[in-house]
Amino acid sequence: MDTPAALGDFLRTRRARLRPEDVGLVSYGTRRRVPGLRREELAQLAGVSVAYYTRLEQGQSTGASDGVLDAIARALRLSPDEHAHLRNLARPARAGRRPAPRAEAARPSTRRLIEAMDGVPALVLTARFDVLAWNPLGHALVAGHLAADGPERPADRPNTQRLLFLDPHTRELYPDWEGEARRAVSSLRLAAGEYPDDRRLAELIGELTMKSGEFAALWSRHPVRKCAFGVKSFHHPLVGPLELTFEMTPLRDSAGQCLLMYGAEPGSPSEAALRLLATGVASPTTTTTTRTSAPR
Template identity: 90%
Template sequence: MNTDTPPAELGDFLRTRRARLRPEDVGLVSYGTRRRVPGLRREELAQLAGVSVAYYTRLEQGQSPGASDGVLDAIARALRLSPDEHAHLRNLARPARAGRRPAPRTETARPSTRLLVEAMAAVPALVLTARFDVLAWNPLGHALLAGHLAADSPQRPADRPNTQRLLFLDPHTRELYPNWEDEAPRAVSALRVAAGEYPDDRRLAELIGELTMKSPEFAALWSRHPVRKCAFGVKSFHHPLVGPMELTFEMTRLPDSSGQCLMMYGAEPGSSSEAALRLLAAGVASASPSSASPSSATAGTSAAAATPSP
């Protein structure tokens, strides 16, 4: 289990961001070549942000929970943080601030959301929790990402798929992503954002702890403290049934307090990826409507038992 406290998380985050900047990057004169720490020193960052060294030190040590927006904004500018990193800094610096999101409790997708996902017959779609548990997917989403898993597994909390766990710990999923080395940092970045938004989510902390212990690659990426929401972009797949695909994706947070997101995939019109996705959809559509296991119908053969995931 990830036992890092919010103050420790804040200190780690600020230190990694200081380490990636050199004095000359921000217009400071660096005297000499021997520096005890990589990147900016605390006093250099404090100078850039216009705060005292003592105050910044207390902030980095998690001893200034009442930091103002102005101070945090100044530090974000000095560190050249991205918008996602800036928001993450605020979450870590003020864990007790009013309005902070509570740990998500909803563990099922709303019936209306399920109907929406099911209606997207030509679009791979799934519903995810804030910690990336799969609450629902349509047959094409299941066929694309996890045909080797039971189609009804999202309905069973005991073995509900988690896309980040699959990415790091499931060999079938790893084979699904030919550019796994690009996909892994994106997944860790998204988990960092979630951990900042939901610091009291015990299951999220347990997931991070599990991945840290079982995957050295995850642990190495996590230590770098990457932060990016990754709500849209392009993913490369090498599906065992239809071959290579380049699919765009969009992740949209549902308009309620559950923290759930709707994830959808698409292909460029007229591309080979669109043809491959249509072929996969045709295999899904050819399955018996009364089939109790869309995972086996997806492949059309026993090969479905060896299909990858997200």
């Protein structure tokens, strides 16, 4: 992962989204060669020299203090997630102390936990969004067209981000595909900042950039947002529309793994549809699943 280049891209995109008048600077109407703030304007707001900020944006300074990074974050009006991402990118040696994820299996206790979740779709994901395990309802919700034992076979292990951009069945699953795509890229950006030495994560990002113009366009905007909870809309091929809440909970001491769970509002049509899907999972003869491999 080219962390210095990523740092420069991130800072430039954040400068570009601010106008001088947004931050209290006077613009005299002269033609501006670049969108947003100039380097010297941002340096002035952050209280650092133009030369120093230029070196930082060019990836030539890796020892920025907390005070300097905090000042730049304030000047750029970064969100807390963006602020944390800035620190990871500006200090690649520090971020690199988090080793690339190596655990390639969900703990047996975690597997038992998701199997015991009656009526709750659940998945265990790696930091790079590979699916290590899912319960039957989780499989039926997000990838019923794939083989249920795919997570057990590394060569066919599904990746939720790869599916979203490269698998037509998954694209049809999300009525607001564009919103889901932005959420996915934002999450991958955070992961790339946290695990700059993860070769497989870099390969995934490279693959998506080459194979999906939509991914490449979103990636170039450098979106950053931790998507740990919220609401997702589905149009499931078996039970129709669903609006489900989701929660992503980190699993301690598990190399960045997390537990993704979905739920429906009690008494809602989505709850009835999710119950119907669960009934189909319990009685597989009532549904048809195409056993295929995830796109590689």
